Amino acid sequence: MIPKRDHGGGLDAAVAQFGGVRANWIDLSTGINPVPYPVPAISADAWSALPDQGAMERMLIAARRLWHVPEGCDILAANGASALIAQLPTLAPAAQVHIPSPTYNEHAAAFATHGWQETNGTAQAKVIVNPNNPTGDWYESKDLTARLMIIDESFGDVAPERSLVAHAAEPGTIVLKSFGKFWGLAGLRLGFAIARPDTIDVLRANLGPWPVSGPALQIATAALSDADWANQTRVRLNSDANRLDQMMTHAGAQCAGGTSLFRLYRVHNAQDWQNRLASHHIWTRIFPYSDTLLRLGLPVGPDDWDRLGSAL
Numbered sequence: 001m002i003p004k005r006d007h008g009g010g011l012d013a014a015v016a017q018f019g020g021v022r023a024n025w026i027d028l029s030t031g032i033n034p035v036p037y038p039v040p041a042i043s044a045d046a047w048s049a050l051p052d053q054g055a056m057e058r059m060l061i062a063a064r065r066l067w068h069v070p071e072g073c074d075i076l077a078a079n080g081a082s083a084l085i086a087q088l089p090t091l092a093p094a095a096q097v098h099i100p101s102p103t104y105n106e107h108a109a110a111f112a113t114h115g116w117q118e119t120n121g122t123a124q125a126k127v128i129v130n131p132n133n134p135t136g137d138w139y140e141s142k143d144l145t146a147r148l149m150i151i152d153e154s155f156g157d158v159a160p161e162r163s164l165v166a167h168a169a170e171p172g173t174i175v176l177k178s179f180g181k182f183w184g185l186a187g188l189r190l191g192f193a194i195a196r197p198d199t200i201d202v203l204r205a206n207l208g209p210w211p212v213s214g215p216a217l218q219i220a221t222a223a224l225s226d227a228d229w230a231n232q233t234r235v236r237l238n239s240d241a242n243r244l245d246q247m248m249t250h251a252g253a254q255c256a257g258g259t260s261l262f263r264l265y266r267v268h269n270a271q272d273w274q275n276r277l278a279s280h281h282i283w284t285r286i287f288p289y290s291d292t293l294l295r296l297g298l299p300v301g302p303d304d305w306d307r308l309g310s311a312l
Helices: 011-018 044-048 053-067 081-085 106-113 165-169 197-207 214-224 227-250 270-278 301-311
Strands: 074-078 096-098 125-129 148-152 173-178 191-195 254-258 262-266 285-287 290-297
Touching (some): 044 214, 053 074, 053 214, 074 197, 081 106, 081 173, 106 125, 148 165, 165 173, 191 197, 227 254, 227 301, 270 285, 270 301
Parallel strands (some): 125 148, 148 173
Antiparallel strands (some): 074 191, 173 191, 254 262
């Protein structure tokens, strides 16, 4: 049975239920940086021509430098980390996979689609989300225990010193990176896989030609090369996450984890909290496996902070 895919977002449905105009809602249901990287000017050629290899190589050089990709590893860009997640179960014959939960549910859905069975014990494949979504837990080298080892670091750029990317040089290990979360440009649809060349070759063949658009290549090359913006953003995210924790705990919630891009809280009744905030046109995230967990992304700007404070 393929697990139900449950995600943040769904703002249109919230507007239909609780009223208002979409533009006036505050969407805190995702973990996307609410202050995105400023998009540079895009050349006309990026829109009108097929993406060339030179543009791809420039972006991959910036990515390799930023993430300290180990010598001997290859890096593959695709139209979102989800496109890569869907392919990862094909890297080995279907058997048993261990996916510590709760976590991002696309991994379990992808493995189930390809005939794998989940287990909590020793398995041929293992998936860890580092840091985990939604708990924010970080993993260590000792947790890499399977022959096919997938390390999803979609939120890892908030604390790059805790990355496990050095293990990408080991056989059967794949590290995933997402551009949309930390750089706040999820609509660009860009993700990366880092692994040994033989593994990347299999994924590359499955993706086909031109997996990334010309505009995405130009934007990502600039963003991945901008260390100053990244460092300043980490400082701001940490400050805003602390501010959100103070507001929520003052309102009666208990901190239960998260990262500096999203915070997880334990409340008496998560559905009631979501409905109450939605009545003020603020959308949050609850989970089908818990009646008490509520996740919030970060507000942006004084008006959003003030509206959240008033709603609480």
